[in-house]
Amino acid sequence: MPELPEVEAVRRRIAPSMVHARIEAVDLRRPDLRRPFPRQFAKRLGGQTVVALTRRGKYLLALLSSGETLLMHLGMSGSFRVIRAARMPRVPRARDSHDHVVFHMSSGRSVVFNDPRRFGVMDLIRPGQLQHHPVLSALGPEPLSDDFDAAGLARACAGKRTSLKAALLDQRAVAGLGNIYASEALHVARLSPRRRASILATPGGAPREAAHRLAEAIRHVLLKAIARQARGRYGDERFLVYDREDELCSRKGCAGTIRRGAQGGRSTFSCPVCQR
DNA sequence: ATTGAGACCTGTCGGC
DNA sequence: TGCCGACAGGTCTCAA
DSSP, X not given: OXXXXXXXXXXXXXXXXXXXXXXXXXXXXXSBSSSBOOTTHHHHHTTOBEEEEEEETTEEEEEETTSOEEEEEOTTTOEEEEEEOOSSOSSOOOOOTTEEEEEEETTSEEEEEEOTTOOOEEEEEOTTOGGGOHHHHXXXXXXXXXXXXXXXXXXXXXXXXSBHHHHHHOTTTSSSOOHHHHHHHHHHTTOOTTSBGGGGBOTTSOBOHHHHHHHHHHHHHHHHHHHHHHHSOTTOOOOSSTTOTTSBOOSTTOOOBOEEEEETTEEEXXXXXXXX
């Protein structure tokens, strides 16, 4: 489920329990998620202090006192919750069968990773190997940083015969968008998700006006979503187009109706009237 | 090299 | 109520 704004919300929520705290123990309840946990995962984490908790695209990165980095991805159904560690639980706390990892922190909190579908990932990266890690090195620019702009987006899409929607889902073009915010950004930018990605660039690779609109729209929808997450609770979002099939387009002056289509097996929502 | 389809897993929801 | 298929906010791999 989680795209960049949700991952950022998770980061902010669990950081107070993890950062500057020591990992007293790790309770690993199965050998794998989407991939096996690294060898000695729990043992290597035990006793380490979390120096910082950062985010890159949809990945969470816990920087550890040893110089190693704990990399975490929520997949489709992953979530974290924080509980107060019971000193002497008379009755064992009910444990969800999908609670796969528990970090027992010296802050007196336990951070529990739950993931029914197990599409999540955890990995432990050796000191100095961050830049070389296969998943991180393949990530495009962070959309809310100065590394991201229309020119870079246009360059990434130049000559691509695939659709704009598919291009936005490709984490090499820009990191952190998923099925929801790709649809949302294209709506804000008034671009049809089916247009070819190559329309963002001139033959020479320079950004066209559409690239400027799209880059700006990406920032806009992500910033708005993060602000909303900071206030509301997770889950009751209202989107511009996502999951609004047959509803009226909310754009001022547009009388269109939101349609749902399929691209690469995933649903895409857009307004055929104002998105061209 | 790029692109699209299928695979990975479990839960939920709507229709019959 | 129960069963069954479709679908879910993400990647990864494999074959055109």
